[in-house]
Amino acid sequence: MLLFELKTYCGRFLVCLIDLGISILHMLLRCSFELSLIFTRIPLQDSERTADFIGKDLSSIKAYYKEVDKKTCANYIFLLRDPKQLLKLLETLYEEHLNLLAKFVFITFVKESEIYEFLSSSPVNKIVNVLLGTPTGGTKVDLKLVSHDFFQNNRRISEKTLGTWKADQISPVFNKEDFVWFSDKLKNFNQFKFRVRTFNHPPSSIFEQNDDGSISYDGLEIRLLMVMASKLNFSAEISLPRDGEKWGRKLANGTWTGAVGETVRGETEVSFGNYFITSDRLKIMDMTRPYHIDYTCFITPVPKPSPQYSAVAWPFKLNVWIGVFLMLILTPPVVRLTGTLEVGMWFKNFGNCFLYTLGTFLNRSPPPQLMPLSNGLRIVVVTSSVAAMVMGVAYTTSLIAFLLVPLPTQPVNTLEGLLESDLQWGIRDTGGWEEWFRNSIDPTSRKIAESFKFVPGIEAGIEKVLDGNFAFMNSGTFLRYLVSSNFTNEYGQAELHVARECFVPFRIGLGMPRFSVYTSKFNSVIDHVVEGGMVSRWFQDLLDKAERKQRDKARKKQNFNEQLDPTSSAGKHLSLYHVQGPFIILLAGLVLALLAFTCEVLFCARSDHKLDGTDMKRKADE
Structure with a gap:
C-alpha cells in the first residue's frame, strides 16, 4: 500500500494506492500535478490478495492513517480494484481518521449497473465532494467520471455522469463547458421533503389544535426550522415519534427510543425538543451549533403574603x-x-x-x-x-x-436560599440532571444533589410544586414559558415563581443523523439567525403571546363566574380580614389600658390614697 501527498490546482490530496495499476495513477500525474511522497507502506506479503490484506490488517491501515493527522489532509484519493473492499476500508476509517468535509476521489472497478448503489452506500453517501472514476474496460484504460447529487427530483441521492477520461488524452472530457470539479451541491435542496420528528415541548415546539382538528405549529425551533427551510429551499413534514415517547431513552441493548432513537437510526432528517448538546449525545448523532444558551432554574410556589x-x-x-x-x-x-x-x-x-x-x-x-x-x-x-x-x-x-392587595414575602431565588428554606426540591429521573450537580465543583450544588427527590416527568414535578412545598428544577426557558402560558392570572400576575438566579448553562441545538451532509448548511443559517438576535426576539414574542392568551382565558373565566354570581362584581368590599390590623391595635390598647388601670388601683390601695375630682383638677392644672 502506498500513501503519498498529491498537490493539484484542486488542492492537496492524500493518495491511497493498494492494488490498482500504475497506469491509472500515471494518468492522474500527467495533469501537471505536483507529487510529494510523504508516507510509504508495503503489505507484509505482496502476493496476498487485497481482500485478505484489508481483512487481516485493518488495524495496521488505521495506524497508518493515524500517523497522518486528518487535519493536514485536505483531500483524499483512493485507488483500489474491488469496490466492496474500498467500502469496507472507508467504513473502517471514516468515523475517526477521515475528514468527511474534504474532497474524495475514488478510482475503482464498478459495474455500470452498480454505480448508484456504490454512491448511495455508507460512508460514500455521507461525503459531499465525491469524484468516482471507474475503468470502462478495453485494451486501454479509460475512466468514466461520475459523482452524486443530493436532493434532486425528490431523491436523496442521484447519480450524475461528469464525463470521460481516455487513456490517450492529457485531460478529461466533461459534459459541460463550465464544468467545476467539485461544485456546491447543497445550495438548493429543491423542495426535498425533510422528515422532522418533534413533540409538544413549549417554547421549543408548540402544538396547537385548530377548530377544524388540524394542528398548527409554533415555537423557537419550529421558527428556526422554517427559516432554514426558506433559506435552503426544502419542505418539512412534522410528526411525533412513532413509539409515542418524547426524547426517548437508551435501552439495555444499546438502542434508543423516541425522537433520539429515530434520529440515530436515520429514520428522520432532523429532530428537536430542546436538545442539550452533550458529549454523550454527539457520539450517537450530529447536532447543529447552539442557537440558544439555556440555564437550569427552579420553580417554586408563590410565597404566602405577609400577615x-x-x-x-x-x-x-x-x-x-x-x-x-x-x-x-x-x-x-x-x-x-x-x-x-x-x-x-x-x-x-x-x-x-x-x-x-x-x-x-x-x-x-x-x-x-x-x-x-x-x-x-x-x-x-x-x-x-x-x-x-x-x-x-x-x-x-x-x-x-x-x-x-397583601404584600408578598421574598421568594427563594438562589441555591443558598433553597437550602435554607423549608422546601423540598427535585428533578426528573432521566436526562442526566443528577450527574451534572454531583460532578460540580461548587459545594452548594453538591449539597443540592444530596437531597434530590426524583419525579417521573415534568407534569409530576409541576404537580408537586402546586401542592405547595416543592421546588422543581428544569430548563429556565421552559419554566418561564410555562408560567406565562398556564399560571398567569387576568391581571398578569404569576401564580408560580421562577428563580432569578439560574445555573448550569446548556447549549441547545437540533439533532440529525450522524455525519449528515447538510449539517454544515444548517450551521451556516443558524449563525446568521443568532447574529441577528432573532432567537431572543422570538422568545419574547412567544412569552407575550402566551401571556395574552392565558390572561384572556382567566378573564373569560372571571366573567363567567360573575354571571353565575352577580354580587361578585358589585365591587371590592373590605372584610374583617383586610382591616384586622386596626382591630388588633385597638385590642392591644384596651389590654394595656386595663393593665395600667390595675396597676394604678393596686398602687392607690397600697398607699391608701384615692384620686378625687379635686386631685384630678389639681394635677391637670399642674
Whole structure:
C-alpha cells in the first residue's frame, strides 16, 4: 500500500494506492500535478490478495492513517480494484481518521449497473465532494467520471455522469463547458421533503389544535426550522415519534427510543425538543451549533403574603417608621421648652406635651384653650402640622392599596436560599440532571444533589410544586414559558415563581443523523439567525403571546363566574380580614389600658390614697 501527498490546482490530496495499476495513477500525474511522497507502506506479503490484506490488517491501515493527522489532509484519493473492499476500508476509517468535509476521489472497478448503489452506500453517501472514476474496460484504460447529487427530483441521492477520461488524452472530457470539479451541491435542496420528528415541548415546539382538528405549529425551533427551510429551499413534514415517547431513552441493548432513537437510526432528517448538546449525545448523532444558551432554574410556589394584621405598617419602609418615631421623641421636648411662655401650667407637664404632639401628628386640632400664644410654640405647631399632613396623606393613600392587595414575602431565588428554606426540591429521573450537580465543583450544588427527590416527568414535578412545598428544577426557558402560558392570572400576575438566579448553562441545538451532509448548511443559517438576535426576539414574542392568551382565558373565566354570581362584581368590599390590623391595635390598647388601670388601683390601695375630682383638677392644672 502506498500513501503519498498529491498537490493539484484542486488542492492537496492524500493518495491511497493498494492494488490498482500504475497506469491509472500515471494518468492522474500527467495533469501537471505536483507529487510529494510523504508516507510509504508495503503489505507484509505482496502476493496476498487485497481482500485478505484489508481483512487481516485493518488495524495496521488505521495506524497508518493515524500517523497522518486528518487535519493536514485536505483531500483524499483512493485507488483500489474491488469496490466492496474500498467500502469496507472507508467504513473502517471514516468515523475517526477521515475528514468527511474534504474532497474524495475514488478510482475503482464498478459495474455500470452498480454505480448508484456504490454512491448511495455508507460512508460514500455521507461525503459531499465525491469524484468516482471507474475503468470502462478495453485494451486501454479509460475512466468514466461520475459523482452524486443530493436532493434532486425528490431523491436523496442521484447519480450524475461528469464525463470521460481516455487513456490517450492529457485531460478529461466533461459534459459541460463550465464544468467545476467539485461544485456546491447543497445550495438548493429543491423542495426535498425533510422528515422532522418533534413533540409538544413549549417554547421549543408548540402544538396547537385548530377548530377544524388540524394542528398548527409554533415555537423557537419550529421558527428556526422554517427559516432554514426558506433559506435552503426544502419542505418539512412534522410528526411525533412513532413509539409515542418524547426524547426517548437508551435501552439495555444499546438502542434508543423516541425522537433520539429515530434520529440515530436515520429514520428522520432532523429532530428537536430542546436538545442539550452533550458529549454523550454527539457520539450517537450530529447536532447543529447552539442557537440558544439555556440555564437550569427552579420553580417554586408563590410565597404566602405577609400577615394581614401587619398591613398597617406596610405603607412606610422601616427607615421612614424610624424617622416618625424620632419625630415623636424629639418634638415633645421642644414643645415643653417653648411652652414655658404659655399661660397656665398645662404645657409644663411633659406627658401633656407628648399627647399634644401625638394629636398634631394624627391631624387632631387642639382645643381652643390650648391654642399657642407664644411665637415659638406656634412655629412648632405649624411645622409639625405640615409634616404630619404630608405624612398622613402619603400613609392613608398607600394604606388602601396594601389593605386590598397583601404584600408578598421574598421568594427563594438562589441555591443558598433553597437550602435554607423549608422546601423540598427535585428533578426528573432521566436526562442526566443528577450527574451534572454531583460532578460540580461548587459545594452548594453538591449539597443540592444530596437531597434530590426524583419525579417521573415534568407534569409530576409541576404537580408537586402546586401542592405547595416543592421546588422543581428544569430548563429556565421552559419554566418561564410555562408560567406565562398556564399560571398567569387576568391581571398578569404569576401564580408560580421562577428563580432569578439560574445555573448550569446548556447549549441547545437540533439533532440529525450522524455525519449528515447538510449539517454544515444548517450551521451556516443558524449563525446568521443568532447574529441577528432573532432567537431572543422570538422568545419574547412567544412569552407575550402566551401571556395574552392565558390572561384572556382567566378573564373569560372571571366573567363567567360573575354571571353565575352577580354580587361578585358589585365591587371590592373590605372584610374583617383586610382591616384586622386596626382591630388588633385597638385590642392591644384596651389590654394595656386595663393593665395600667390595675396597676394604678393596686398602687392607690397600697398607699391608701384615692384620686378625687379635686386631685384630678389639681394635677391637670399642674
